[in-house]
Amino acid sequence: MARQIFEWDYTNYPGAKKYPHVFSPIQLGNLIIPNRVKYAATEDNLNSHDGYITDEDVAYMRERARGVAGGLCTMQGVYMDERRFGQGYVGQAAAWDDKFIPGLKRIADAIHEERAVANYQLMHCGRVGGVETPFCEGPSFLPQRLRLFKPVHEMSHEEVEISIQQHVDAARRGVEAGFDVMEISGIVGYLISNFLSSYTNRRTDEYGGDVYARCKFMTDIIKGVRGAIGPDIPLIIRICAWEQLDDVGGNTQDESMIVYQEAVKAGVDSISVTVGWQESIVPVISRDIDFGTWLWVPENAKKHVDVPLSMAYRLFHADMADKAIADGKIDYWENCRPQIADPDMPLKYLEGREEDIRWCVACNVCLARLFRDAPMTCYINPTCAHENDPSYYPQPASTKKTVFIAGGGPAGLECAWVAADRGHEVHVYDDREKLGGTIIDAGLAPYNDDELYRIIDFHKAQCDKRGVEFHMGETLTAEILEEELPDTVVIATGADYLRGNGAPGFDRDNVISLTEALYETKPVGDRVVVWGNRKPGIGCALALAKKGKKVTLVGPERTVGKDINPSFRWRYNMFLRQNGVTSYNDCDIAEIEDGRVIIMTYDGHRVPVEADTVVYAERGPSAFAAELKAAAAEESIETYVIGDAVVPRGLSGAVHDGYKIGLRI
Template identity: 25%
Template sequence: MTKDPLLQPFQLKHLTLRNRIMTTSHEPAYPEDGMPKDRYRAYHAERAKAGVALTMTAGSAAVSKDSPPVFNNILAYKDEVVPWIRNLTDDCHEQGCAVMIQLTHLGRRTTWNKGDWLPSVSSSKHREPAHRAFPKLIEDWDIDRIISDFADAAERMQAGGMDGIELQVYGHLLDQFWSPLTNDLVGPYGADTLENRMRFPMDVLAAIRKRVGDEFIVGFRYTADEAQKGGITAEDGLEISKKLAATGQLDFLNVVRGRIHTDPAMTDLIPIQGMAGAPHLDFAGQVKKLTGMPTFHAAKIPDVATARHAVEAGLLDMVGMTRAHMADPHVVKKIMEGREEDIRPCVGATYCLDRIYEAGDALCIHNAATGRELTMPHTITPAATKRKIVVIGAGPAGLEAARVAAERGHDVVVFEAQPDPGGQIRLTAQSPRRRDMISIIEWRMAQCAARDVEFRFNTWAEAADVTALKPDVVITATGGLPNTELFETGKDATHVITSWDIIAGDTKPAQNILIYDESGDHAGMQAAEIAAAAGAKVEVMTPDRTFAAGVMAMNLVPYMRSLQDKDVTFTVTRRLLEVAQSGNKLAATIGTDYSDHTDIREYDQVVVNYGTMPLDDLYFDLKPLSSNLGAVDHDALIASTPQEVTRNEAGTFQLFRIGDAVSARNTHAAIYDALRLVKDI
């Protein structure tokens, strides 16, 4: 019997949860046709198999047709959802894991041009800034209809084998009623008293209880402090918590602090890298102490030590480690086996959430198997035959290739020109706020060290160095170097420096700077942040209609906060055409894709951020010596089957290139390249 607080069971009503770790409700946007089909099922089943006690699905499942699935939500208002839910719950239950689902009506947190194109409805007449749709002010018949929809959806989830449900009461329709900031109603559901504002969620709860009975588990995930002037205060939230406990109809409270109506608000509620860890944990503990209710909470609790403290100190009964389980679904299994050092760390990059809010699907920045459980392994199986693998480059792509090859049981040698591993990640981590990114490298180095991978640092590998090792497979992961060739001109921009020069500290920012950002990625914003902090006047320019598109929503927030009080401007739809010396200034010719207009502007310094060009000389030197001549069978790659291309019978090894050695992409793409190629070698 273990004494680890995290591994103690917890009794929730009639349900025994096998430990104190859960994944909280989140919508990875994996549904197909609004149904949680095989991809969705496999995602949750992987975490269930690895020991998580409770998986809370959906974020959230929509109960009404006028709650359009803006996050590719599960459509809980359709009867056909029941067998799909049953498949999911059966799989998780077979692994000893409890399963619940979060139900919601999105209210104004959606848009009218999704789903059935019905107008959004809300207790507020104002749009939610994040989704921009102006809602219809809800009527009495809407309220009656939606209450019934909640009860119908709860009954479907019960029929599908769910152990319980959670109602989403922050940022969505139920919370829009009870927040003074989003209730423009008069009458019994109006804004004048807390009792009136709480009436709608309480009516929904009563209708659900009447439909599903007393034994079915029902909880609220709710904001107990909106952390905004005019909204629900901490004192209000504690009073609300007492009222919820007093109903006798709720089985748990899942505590949230903050709002999600804007990108900055959501980033405070769900902190990303560089922000304080577990910022709302103590407040959740206050709710537990005050109410005595089973209390759940999640907000940047990425590590086992913090989770253990939350339970041991009596702050929580169940601790949510959702993003941590996207990075490594086997967290609980590794704790149980005494292998906490093997847990792949969540680095807080929040690539997962930012993709969802860009209408994509959730992917982990450095676990390419997450969301791809049907095709990609979380656990690497040994190969039938041991082979000699040579990897050139120790950035994220090269290290993932080395790790996977070593786990396959191969003999692996890695060449790296620099004295340290990391590639562009090491550059990224120069910014204090993004230093956690280096864990992507450190974890892989530790995994490689445990499997006797040989590293040769400070070595600029040439073809003879590689062939001397008599490899069976060579993987070039040499990355790229900054591109300064301007679009359509076919010429390198003269007199310019790159974002890398600013980030690395190789060049100091001048007084008046143009950062020409044609990539829209972190490097451009990092350079702007560094330059502005040094006192420079900065103009960030892009030919696109939006700036920093690759940084996405939540990750943009810390950059913008750091720049608001500095002399920084953003210019869109303008293209850098040429840079020339003009005395002690640089004259930049600026055009636009929208017309023939050009003008000339002067700066002290021009910084170009335009991705990288592959550093591929070694690849092309090795290509004629390889059996496949570097060719990749894309059909085999997509189908997760081995590469068997032969284009040169005299070749003595297979040759592949991955990551930015192919083309400028991102960290996830580089790691996915490596995993799906090497897992079959």
């Protein structure tokens, strides 16, 4: 007889009518889960470095549990070895001893208090899990493809058996801590996937050989864990349906489907479908990958197994998930990064508040931070990882003020809605007719960069709900300040594109700005030199190259895209190569002549490049911001400068600045 832990009645929720499949119950094993939303396990590096659960992690999980609105909420994977093999992240939770049970129970309790189903995950990170050890563990010694990871020690037969028992013992601790569902992680290059893959498993004992033999480690764990948790707790496994390791002799897709069948035979109730390894050369989750790209993967898996399947990758929106469930491609909707960006994302769908969702921009800063031993952060969500700190949330202002904000970009708008939320009277001025500031321009770059604009949709909705008054097509001037005398001025006017570095030729007619090039308000020749090798220059270079231009990128940074998240930069480097863009880094323009540009290398060499048009995309301090700041000072008005007006950065700096100043006014 199936049991249900919490009753949820979605009848009166608009989201349940709009997304009937997402908000319908699903049975995993003997457990009925009220809806088909799952928050996927995510490391956050918030726990203590000896594996104990912290208040910060409990608060982080509580928010995500509230967001799944009765669905499945998964805690981060635990490591299970006292020697710390398998620990992939410095702040990863541990479960190698009973002493960790009270901390784990705090997570389970927090999830239950939000009336969600608590999922516990076992995660041995295998050949990528050795943050506190001199080497990693794996089925076979195999040199690392990525220098980031430590050498691999080949596990002895005894060590393999010990590891299986560690999984079983840690599973029992999860049950004792009060979790309702058990999950085993075998994805992206972690230990179970190392045993499964022909790429990393070269063993000649009973744990190596053909695909069936390579499954033994996984099936032994499944059987052992099942024995420890009993028949009533659903058991999920996360495994690759496609390793994307064809270039190094990884499993074929057919072999992966055999793995799926063996997992089901061993006793799992559900499989979370994943694609790719950390060592894959094919991108899976970056922004350039279209939404829904990977839906064919679980659809194919469903032909081979008959247990419920879920998938997370590039499936951010409920309409897509609802249709995928309706079409039988997946059985429930898994998400991770969207709920890092907005913990309440599914709940807002349910409540019909889609305009309130703060959308993930798939930048992967969250992952990049974890790999660099830093606490989780979100590019777009300033409160992420600060859930335990009330000062990070808007409180009513003690004195209501009139706030004038110059600039309707992400910094100004973020500040506007937060300040208005606290009770201030907020006016936003922008000389453009459309909100968005620099993001409007950034959204013109190819590879789905138009997704960036969704933050502006969010801001607009929040401002409208809180009565922010917009003065579009109107510049906030010294005269307005003098006449209106607001209590506070926030200067969020962005940065200026710099017309040159003083070199001869920048005053020529064929030298145009990034915006003139992108909007084609001035003619752009076939051969273009873009000056500026940071984000704006790269986006502009790619946009022009996509139009068939021969583009050369010149800039002062030592490597192209130094201001881009390292986990994403390699993608841009690849795009530049694919589009035939030549880069001169650590260089500057020495002179612009008829039909060519002379580039000066950092050590004084001069290189001629043919060019019909030069586009300037380097940014510097805003002259207007300085003027406005001086005017506000003249009137003794409380003044803040935020976003790119302080120093040219990116969307994250703008949003975080805006939020924090919105809290402070």
